[in-house]
Amino acid sequence: MELVQISEHVYRLTYETVVGIPIKINTWYVVDGGGVYLIDTGMEDYADTQLNAAKFLGAPKSILLTHGHLDHIDGAKYLKNNLNIPIYAHEAEIPFINGEKPYPNKAEKEITGVKHQVEGLSDNIIKTLPLDVYLTPGHTPGHVIYHHKSDNVLLTGDLFFSNAESLHPPIRKFTVSMGENINSGRIIDEIKPSIISSSHGEDVKYNNDLYSVYKFIYE
Numbered sequence: 001m002e003l004v005q006i007s008e009h010v011y012r013l014t015y016e017t018v019v020g021i022p023i024k025i026n027t028w029y030v031v032d033g034g035g036v037y038l039i040d041t042g043m044e045d046y047a048d049t050q051l052n053a054a055k056f057l058g059a060p061k062s063i064l065l066t067h068g069h070l071d072h073i074d075g076a077k078y079l080k081n082n083l084n085i086p087i088y089a090h091e092a093e094i095p096f097i098n099g100e101k102p103y104p105n106k107a108e109k110e111i112t113g114v115k116h117q118v119e120g121l122s123d124n125i126i127k128t129l130p131l132d133v134y135l136t137p138g139h140t141p142g143h144v145i146y147h148h149k150s151d152n153v154l155l156t157g158d159l160f161f162s163n164a165e166s167l168h169p170p171i172r173k174f175t176v177s178m179g180e181n182i183n184s185g186r187i188i189d190e191i192k193p194s195i196i197s198s199s200h201g202e203d204v205k206y207n208n209d210l211y212s213v214y215k216f217i218y219e
């Protein structure tokens with residue numbers, strides 16, 4: 001477990017757990033004045049740690065999800081019950097979070113613990129955030145990434161797996177359309193963030209070749 005400040009306003013919590021395979025899960029806290037936004041939640045088994053990290057940094061304002069997979073949403077029920085704050089995700093992700101239908105690549109519907117408690121990321125909500133939101137479909141239909149404008153930090157969820165030098169695709173069997181996911185990754189060449197921080201792996205510094213190398217290898 002590790003809480004690291006990656007830029008002036010953005011903190012990353014890294015937790016090692018087993019979700020089928022041993023995996024590191026990153027979640028983030030974005031500080032804005034006295035408030036703090038929680039980006040993804042990780043698993044419920046360390047939701048109390050997430051809650052303490054958020055409160056340590058400020059007054060929790062809302063939970064912003066990249067998508068509805070368990071390793072991103074499992075802590076949401078505990079955090080909502082204890083903090084009484086709204087949870088947001090992209091509109092296109094909400095039917096899957098609600099268990100109304102399974103993800104297109106899965107037979108089973110999701111059980112997230114927060115069905116009908118997650119609201120759509122409307123323009124009115126987004127304009128109150130210190131973050132820009134970009135729809136990056138492919139891993140899931142409503143997957144989004146969050147860009148902290150003044151710090152130029154990009155929180156990319158499962159758009160990529162990353163190590164300190166390069167980008168890799170997310171796990172294929174959990175990805176609805178790998179082709180669409182790889183195309184969505186092109187957004188980094190528009191944003192040109194200083195830092196790309198993904199849910200699984202290490203933070204990467206952006207460079208002009210990062211996406212083209214990734215696309216060349218994996219498309």
Ligand SMILES: [Zn+2]
Nearest residue numbers: 069139158174
């Ligand atoms: Zn995922």
